[in-house]
C-alpha cells in the first residue's frame with residue numbers, strides 16, 4: 081500500500097509481480113492462443129528521476145503515462161536526490177499513479193545520506209517496489225536481474241586492483257557488483273532476461289559526457305556477465321548526458337534511460353523507454369499476440385505522444 085503525504089492513499093491494490101493483477105493498467109499487449117499469459121510484455125524503463133522532498137506532483141504525470149503504456153515499470157536508480165526517507169515518501173506518493181509491478185535498483189544518490197535501507201523500506205512498504213540488488217525476479221514471464229553497478233572505467237582503461245589499498249577496495253566494489261549481476265542472471269530460467277543497472281556496462285552509452293568522468297559512470301566489468309548469459313537487453317541510467325543506445329561486445333542492446341537524457345534526446349516523446357519483449361521468442365511473430373498496427377496507432381493517439389519504443393527480439 082502507498083501512503084501519500086496525508087497518509088491515507090494507496091495504489092488501489094498491490095500489483096502482483098507475476099503480472100496477474102493490473103488494477104489500474106491496461107493489461108498485457110496480447111495473450112497466447114490458449115490462455116491468459118501475455119505473449120508480449122511491455123516494459124517501461126526510466127532512471128534518475130531524482131525525486132526531491134518538495135517534488136510532490138512532479139513525477140505523477142510521467143508515472144500515469146507509463147501505467148497507460150506498460151505492463152511492468154523498471155526504475156534504474158537515483159530514485160531520490162539525497163537518499164533521504166522524506167524523498168522516498170514523496171516518490172511513493174508519485175508512484176501511486178503507476179498501478180503496475182515495479183522493479184528497481186538503487187543509484188549512488190540513494191547512498192549519499194547513509195539512509196539507503198530506510199529509503200528502500202519506504203519504497204517497498206508504501207509503493208510495493210521490488211528491489212533487485214543482486215537478485216532476480218520473474219514478471220509476466222520475463223526475467224529481470226539487477227545490480228547497482230559501480231565505476232572503474234572501460235576497456236583498456238579499466239582500473240585494476242593494484243597498488244594502494246584504497247584502489248584495491250574501489251576495484252573490489254566493481255568486481256562485487258559484477259558478481260551480483262552474474263549471480264542474478266544465473267538464477268533466471270526464463271527465455272528472456274533483462275539486466276537492470278544504474279551504472280553503465282559499456283562506454284558507448286556514456287559518450288556525450290566529459291571524457292574525464294567516464295571512469296565514474298560505469299565499468300566494463302559489468303559487461304562480462306551480460307555477454308556470458310543470454311540477455312535480451314540492458315537498461316541503465318547515471319550518465320545524464322550520455323547516449324541513449326549502444327551494444328555490448330556480444331551484441332546485446334544497452335539503453336541509457338536516464339530521465340534527463342531521455343528528455344534531451346527525445347523531446348517529442350514522454351521520457352521513458354518502452355521495451356516490447358516476446359515472452360515466447362520462438363513463436364511466430366503473428367502468434368505472439370502483439371497489438372495490431374491499427375490498435376497500436378490508436379493507443380499512441382490516446383497517449384498523445386508515443387513513448388520511445390523498442391522491440392526486443
Ligand SMILES: [Fe+2]
Nearest residue numbers: 128158318320
Ligand atoms: Fe542521476
Ligand SMILES: [Fe+2]
Nearest residue numbers: 158187188318
Ligand atoms: Fe547516479
